[in-house]
Amino acid sequence: xxxxxxxxxxxxxxxxxxxxxxxxxxxxxxxxxxxxxxxxxxxxxxxxxxxxxxxxxxxxxxxxxxxxxxxxxxxxxxxxxxxxxxxxxxxxxxxxxxxxxxxxxxxxxxxxxxxxxxxxxxxxxxxxxxxxxxxxxxxxxxxxxxxxxxxxxxxxxxxxxxxxxxxxxxxxxxxxxxxxxxxxxxxxxxxxxxxxxxxxxxxxxxxxxxxxxxxxxxxxxxxxxxxxxxxxxxxxxx
Amino acid sequence: xxxxxxxxxxxxxxxxxxxxxxxxxxxxxxxxxxxxxxxxxxxxxxxxxxxxxxxxxxxxxxxxxxxxxxxxxxxxxxxxxxxxxxxxxxxxxxxxxxxxxxxxxxxxxxxxxxxxxxxxxxxxxxxxxxxxxxxxxxxxxxxxxxxxxxxxxxxxxxxxxxxxxxxxxxxxxxxxxxxxxxxxxxxxxxxxxxxxxxxxxxxxxxxxxxxxxxxxxxxxxxxxxxxxxxx
Numbered sequence: 138x139x140x141x142x143x144x145x146x147x148x149x150x151x152x153x154x155x156x157x158x159x160x161x162x163x164x165x166x167x168x169x170x171x172x173x174x175x176x177x178x179x180x181x182x183x184x185x186x187x188x189x190x191x192x193x194x195x196x197x198x199x200x201x202x203x204x205x206x207x208x209x210x211x212x213x214x215x216x217x218x219x220x221x222x223x224x225x226x227x228x229x230x231x232x233x234x235x236x237x238x239x240x241x242x243x244x245x246x247x248x249x250x251x252x253x254x255x256x257x258x259x260x261x262x263x264x265x266x267x268x269x270x271x272x273x274x275x276x277x278x279x280x281x282x283x284x285x286x287x288x289x290x291x292x293x294x295x296x297x298x299x300x301x302x303x304x305x306x307x308x309x310x311x312x313x314x315x316x317x318x319x320x321x322x323x324x325x326x327x328x329x330x331x332x333x334x335x336x337x338x339x340x341x342x343x344x345x346x347x348x349x350x351x352x353x354x355x356x357x358x359x360x361x362x363x364x365x366x367x368x369x370x371x372x373x374x375x
Numbered sequence: 376x377x378x379x380x381x382x383x384x385x386x387x388x389x390x391x392x393x394x395x396x397x398x399x400x401x402x403x404x405x406x407x408x409x410x411x412x413x414x415x416x417x418x419x420x421x422x423x424x425x426x427x428x429x430x431x432x433x434x435x436x437x438x439x440x441x442x443x444x445x446x447x448x449x450x451x452x453x454x455x456x457x458x459x460x461x462x463x464x465x466x467x468x469x470x471x472x473x474x475x476x477x478x479x480x481x482x483x484x485x486x487x488x489x490x491x492x493x494x495x496x497x498x499x500x501x502x503x504x505x506x507x508x509x510x511x512x513x514x515x516x517x518x519x520x521x522x523x524x525x526x527x528x529x530x531x532x533x534x535x536x537x538x539x540x541x542x543x544x545x546x547x548x549x550x551x552x553x554x555x556x557x558x559x560x561x562x563x564x565x566x567x568x569x570x571x572x573x574x575x576x577x578x579x580x581x582x583x584x585x586x587x588x589x590x591x592x593x594x595x596x597x598x599x600x601x602x603x604x605x606x
Contacts, residue, residue: 154598180601226422226482226485227425
């Protein structure tokens with residue numbers, strides 16, 4: 138355990154691997170204490186903050202949590218709401234009561250039909266289902282722009298520390314971007330070129346998600362891309 | 376003992392060249408390849424996802440479902456594609472070998488599908504399959520208590536050897552060949568053992584110890600492969 142001196146050092150662990158030994162540490166998410174050792178219970182990056190050891194997952198399907206903003210596809214319409222596919226094992230339910238405007242029960246499909254994409258927030262996760270709400274700013278049906286899907290585990294890197302990364306991308310591309318915690322990203326700009334440029338930037342972030350100092354890296358990338366001849370017309374429009 | 380020679384000149388406790396790679400099926404939630412010499416297994420994991428049909432759902436815990444499939448071109452004589460008695464048995468065995476470590480009780484009403492395909496076979500396919508499946512499950516982010524590593528021990532006449540090949544499996548001299556596939560967690564706990572043939576009790580104990588030692592090498596390789604995918 139030579140990495141012990143640098144406590145913030147992250148390393149990749151596999152299931153069953155001993156992360157740290159000794160009574161100084163507490164087991165967090167994805168770990169358990171067996172005897173004197175903190176053992177990883179899943180594959181991911183191990184991290185130690187204030188003596189709490191946890192494993193940050195690198196892969197796997199999306200697990201809904203309360204308060205997450207998600208983007209999903211309307212899957213089905215029931216008598217009192219919509220069912221949405223948000224990429225988790227369970228379908229998410231959006232009740233008419235949680236829609237910002239009054240909707241008559243016979244007109245559900247006029248507001249949002251099967252196949253439509255929408256932004257919603259997770260109100261509650263219970264054992265049987267996920268409940269959504271739209272009674273907040275920025276939520277609702279998606280009418281224009283482009284939506285891409287990325288690995289949900291890379292969403293924290295796309296957002297960055299306190300939104301630093303996503304704000305930089307928004308500023309540089311001039312697009313309005315909504316990142317769903319389930320890995321769907323909605324981009325809306327005044328032209329398709331700008332939207333595609335934003336997509337390119339996000340793809341770059343997901344590919345380089347293991348580089349430290351990524352915000353600096355992306356700044357350099359924007360410098361380089363902006364000077365590229367194919368970007369000339371984009372600059373003009375800006 | 377000193378005069379015993381293996382068909383390919385390996386030492387008694389020497390495995391064939393092992394290779395492992397993670398993340399080879401882009402559309403799967405997790406995937407891995409594992410090979411013992413000419414035996415190559417590919418495992419792809421999908422899920423946890425909602426179990427269909429609904430009557431198979433378990434509201435107490437999730438379900439692990441393994442599907443073993445040998446591709447028709449994997450052996451010299453073309454084998455008939457599709458499920459067979461043998462492939463169903465091995466699928467079930469793989470499930471049992473992995474279920475002690477996989478913690479899917481956190482995902483009720485769901486299923487984790489593991490698809491194992493043998494693209495080239497030269498004996499010990501189920502061991503390669505279990506090794507690949509364990510790596511793919513870890514790669515899919517499924518919570519696991521430990522990794523599972525598998526190896527086969529062969530008894531050729533009276534001698535124990537590690538990692539049997541096809542030529543050794545067909546051994547006919549003396550007492551003939553007995554194949555004993557076994558799976559261990561990296562802590563040395565046995566999760567699966569099969570025996571088809573005859574062996575003395577003392578010698579079986581010896582074989583288990585031999586396998587336990589050999590799986591450590593397999594575990595190291597699995598760990599290495601999982602760590603390498605990120606760099």
